[in-house]
Amino acid sequence: xxxxxxxxxxxxxxxxxxxxxxxxxxxxxTDHKVIGKQYYMLAVVAVVIxxxxxxxxxxxxxxxxxxxxxxxxxxxxxxxxxxGTILVFMVLTTAPLGGFGNYFLPIQIGAVDxxxxxxxxxxxWLTLLSFxxxxxxxxxxxGAPVSGWTGYPPLSAINSTTxxxxxxxxxxxxxxxxxxxxxxxxxxxxxxxxxxxRARGMTLLRMPLPCWAWFVTAVLALLSxxxxxxxxxxxxxxxxxxxxxxxxxxxxxxAKELNHKGGSPLLYQHLFWFFGHPEVYIAILPGMGIVSHIxxxxxxxxxxxxKAMVYAIIAIGGIGFFVWGHHMFQSGMSPYVAVAxxxxxxxxxxxxxxxxxxxxxxxxxxxxxxxxxxxFALGFVSLFVSGGISGIxxxxxxxDIYFHDTYFVVAHFHLIMGVAAMFSIAAGTYFWFPxxxxxxxxxxxxxxxxxxxxxGVYSVFIPMHLMxxxxxxxxxxxxxxxxxxxxxxxxxxxxxxxxxxxAVLAQxxxxxxxxxxxxxxxxxxxNPWNCTSLxxxxxxxxxxxxxxxxxxxxxxxxxxxxxxxxxxxxIMQTDPPEAAPAHAVGHD
Amino acid sequence: xSEATIQPTEHAAAxxxxxxxxxxxxPTGDVWxxxxxxxxxxxxxFGMWLFIVSDSITFAALLFAYSFVRMANLEWPTxxxxxxxxxxxxxxxxxxxxxxxxxxxxxxxxxxxxxxxSFWIMMTALGGLxxxxxxxxxxxxxxxxxxxxxxxxxxxxxxxxxGTFFAATGMHMLHVTAGVFYLVGLAxxxxxxxxxxxxxxxxxxxxxxxxxxxxxxxxxxxxMSTKIE
Numbered sequence: 001x002x003x004x005x006x007x008x009x010x011x012x013x014x015x016x017x018x019x020x021x022x023x024x025x026x027x028x029x030t031d032h033k034v035i036g037k038q039y040y041m042l043a044v045v046a047v048v049i050x051x052x053x054x055x056x057x058x059x060x061x062x063x064x065x066x067x068x069x070x071x072x073x074x075x076x077x078x079x080x081x082x083x084g085t086i087l088v089f090m091v092l093t094t095a096p097l098g099g100f101g102n103y104f105l106p107i108q109i110g111a112v113d114x115x116x117x118x119x120x121x122x123x124x125w126l127t128l129l130s131f132x133x134x135x136x137x138x139x140x141x142x143g144a145p146v147s148g149w150t151g152y153p154p155l156s157a158i159n160s161t162t163x164x165x166x167x168x169x170x171x172x173x174x175x176x177x178x179x180x181x182x183x184x185x186x187x188x189x190x191x192x193x194x195x196x197x198r199a200r201g202m203t204l205l206r207m208p209l210p211c212w213a214w215f216v217t218a219v220l221a222l223l224s225x226x227x228x229x230x231x232x233x234x235x236x237x238x239x240x241x242x243x244x245x246x247x248x249x250x251x252x253x254x255a256k257e258l259n260h261k262g263g264s265p266l267l268y269q270h271l272f273w274f275f276g277h278p279e280v281y282i283a284i285l286p287g288m289g290i291v292s293h294i295x296x297x298x299x300x301x302x303x304x305x306x307k308a309m310v311y312a313i314i315a316i317g318g319i320g321f322f323v324w325g326h327h328m329f330q331s332g333m334s335p336y337v338a339v340a341x342x343x344x345x346x347x348x349x350x351x352x353x354x355x356x357x358x359x360x361x362x363x364x365x366x367x368x369x370x371x372x373x374x375x376f377a378l379g380f381v382s383l384f385v386s387g388g389i390s391g392i393x394x395x396x397x398x399x400d401i402y403f404h405d406t407y408f409v410v411a412h413f414h415l416i417m418g419v420a421a422m423f424s425i426a427a428g429t430y431f432w433f434p435x436x437x438x439x440x441x442x443x444x445x446x447x448x449x450x451x452x453x454x455x456g457v458y459s460v461f462i463p464m465h466l467m468x469x470x471x472x473x474x475x476x477x478x479x480x481x482x483x484x485x486x487x488x489x490x491x492x493x494x495x496x497x498x499x500x501x502x503a504v505l506a507q508x509x510x511x512x513x514x515x516x517x518x519x520x521x522x523x524x525x526x527n528p529w530n531c532t533s534l535x536x537x538x539x540x541x542x543x544x545x546x547x548x549x550x551x552x553x554x555x556x557x558x559x560x561x562x563x564x565x566x567x568x569x570x571i572m573q574t575d576p577p578e579a580a581p582a583h584a585v586g587h588d
Numbered sequence: 589x590s591e592a593t594i595q596p597t598e599h600a601a602a603x604x605x606x607x608x609x610x611x612x613x614x615p616t617g618d619v620w621x622x623x624x625x626x627x628x629x630x631x632x633x634f635g636m637w638l639f640i641v642s643d644s645i646t647f648a649a650l651l652f653a654y655s656f657v658r659m660a661n662l663e664w665p666t667x668x669x670x671x672x673x674x675x676x677x678x679x680x681x682x683x684x685x686x687x688x689x690x691x692x693x694x695x696x697x698x699x700x701x702x703x704x705x706s707f708w709i710m711m712t713a714l715g716g717l718x719x720x721x722x723x724x725x726x727x728x729x730x731x732x733x734x735x736x737x738x739x740x741x742x743x744x745x746x747x748x749x750x751g752t753f754f755a756a757t758g759m760h761m762l763h764v765t766a767g768v769f770y771l772v773g774l775a776x777x778x779x780x781x782x783x784x785x786x787x788x789x790x791x792x793x794x795x796x797x798x799x800x801x802x803x804x805x806x807x808x809x810x811x812m813s814t815k816i817e
Binding site: 184 | 618620621622623625626631634635638639641642643645646647649650652653656657660661739742743744745746747748750751752754755759
């Protein structure tokens with residue numbers, strides 16, 4: 001049965017047929033599963049570009065010779081800027097939320113589609129437009145911007161200051177503004193879907209943890225991208241209409257003092273980081289949800305402290321809105337304000353630790369299967385701890401003032417935001433691939449992929465902590481700096497570059513595995529992992545309307561593994577209530 | 589507790605227990621229990637509210653930027669003289685009146701009077717259009733009277749006061765303009781039998797929101813910069 005019902009309370013049920021033409025089925029599709037895959041593929045393309053850029057500047061740093069530089073200083077900064085922007089916006093924001101969220105949120109809550117399928121399509125196409133706009137910055141006169149992924153003014157606010165700060169920067173801001181609109185539309189859709197379209201019996205506290213994570217992430221996106229949009233708008237006004245929101249008096253460019261006066265770069269930093277800090281959680285929260293799901297499945301145990309996990313996700317998201325100032329300790333801030341931001345930042349350590357200990361509690365005495373998905377989930381926990389620890393250092397204003405703008409910060413945020421989120425994407429891919437494509441990915445290649453990546457990324461970022469401690473500034477293309485008199489620095493750069501090549505090239509194994517398995521992998525059954533959530537009661541891949549016309553009814557909590565007295569070691573959420581002996585049901 | 593007693597209109601949304609699953613009714617029947625929309629609120633309405641939350645934050649950020657630079661500048665011109673205030677007060681009156689006509693439109697729509705509802709939506713759009721025309725006229729006058737001399741004195745750079753003025757009112761005018769197109773489109777199609785009362789109500793939410801934003805912009809931007817002689 002290939003008919004989906006667009007749920008409508010006004011007594012009319014819009015029935016739409018599954019499209020048959022290629023263009024409506026795979027290109028301009030309103031099916032959340034197709035849109036999820038589109039987002040995922042966009043992220044795959046973006047990650048290839050973004051990682052290639054990182055290899056370029058790593059090569060530059062390893063082979064640095066003032067006479068024969070691999071990249072000119074301007075090009076270096078352009079590559080750096082685009083690496084950051086592409087990875088943060090087009091990969092870390094799109095794949096976990098737009099990709100997996102779109103595909104699995106409706107299925108996990110038992111819905112036939114998102115609440116607004118056409119807005120969902122709009123959201124993807126706006127994202128694609130934003131991506132193309134961003135890439136176009138490479139090809140305009142002057143090339144891509146050099147102001148970093150944060151785009152700080154006054155550099156970014158003044159047209160034609162240096163290479164890339166003309167059209168390149170304008171396209172960058174335009175791309176970000178379009179991305180904000182796409183995220184807004186997507187966020188509305190996710191929130192409404194989660195609250196309105198849950199199947200019967202799917203109470204809020206029966207939702208699998210990825211759904212909670214996507215829901216809270218969508219709330220963060222709804223509230224934070226709105227501010228970035230305003231910030232970007234004012235940046236465009238400054239660049240093209242002669243306003244001075246971000247430009248103070250007395251700015252000198254090219255030995256000429258600018259006319260602008262009255263603005264403040266701090267204003268931009270407030271607006272940017274009010275978005276920027278929640279953005280970190282937009283990238284990582286879906287990963288936490290996915291990893292929780294996988295850890296419970298492959299430990300054959302209920303997730304330890306389900307409610308605590310839910311409240312921790314909400315707490316991280318909530319407190320995340322009150323800590324943006326910790327990105328600005330160095331920018332000039334009253335020490336009293338800095339202490340407040342510092343304390344709030346430390347507070348986030350509490351729910352984060354709750355999550356970490358609950359993951360460990362889930363693993364404890366579990367019947368663990370170490371397949372690729374599980375390995376990447378474990379890798380996520382490891383990276384989250386390693387990256388989180390340095391966050392405790394950086395969150396304190398006194399320490400941050402020393403570490404600010406050194407490689408220490410680079411190492412910190414790459415481990416926790418970049419690589420950890422990437423690990424969750426990889427874990428989710430190995431886990432859900434059988435559902436998405438009806439075939440398994442190759443396990444051996446998956447394990448090789450994991451170990452090369454795991455060792456690779458740690459070899460990249462652990463040395464960077466040390467380099468930061470020695471005072472190596474970030475974003476410098478040159479090495480003549482006095483900070484770099486330490487003889488270990490060039491050796492470190494060589495090692496980091498070698499490790500980066502290993503870690504990035506290992507992703508080729510993943511990509512080959514992905515596309516090969518899509519066509520040639522062993523065929524997967526409905527529920528290969530004996531997992532309990534709703535996506536595993538339907539066919540692999542799911543039909544157009546997800547459940548083949550059957551409306552699922554939910555009777556169980558999401559992680560009922562190894563329930564004493566039950567006939568098998570897992571109880572599907574849709575199993576009849578009597579599947580579990582009464583005394584054994586429940587998390588609390 | 590049956591859903592039918594809580595939300596009589598939810599039958600299409602409430603899934604029937606199907607073969608193979610759900611031998612017993614779901615254990616919860618509360619508003620968050622799944623299978624129903626919480627409090628029976630239509631998804632479109634909920635979606636519009638979320639948009640309003642997000643959009644109000646965008647406006648809040650713009651007004652924050654305005655407050656920030658105004659506090660950061662010791663000298664802040666207060667150029668709006670009586671004629672200017674009179675004009676902006678008229679604009680405010682027009683915009684607020686259009687909220688009244690929108691209320692009438694929603695009411696007629698709920699009474700299934702498509703023609704009347706469509707008429708009042710059109711009246712609302714007309715009010716919005718009048719606002720846009722008055723506002724544009726005012727922009728042009730201000731540019732001639734104040735902005736150009738100030739810009740010339742500044743060597744071609746827009747002084748901050750005007751930067752904040754155009755950013756905030758421009759963003760608002762963009763919303764009103766978009767709203768006018770939205771309403772005209774809705775009115776024409778509603779008359780033709782398309783859409784439902786809920787769609788009029790959702791459009792009304794948007795329109796009242798745009799009005800409400802003006803009630804922040806008007807005092808903060810205009811009244812706080814009145815010329816005092």
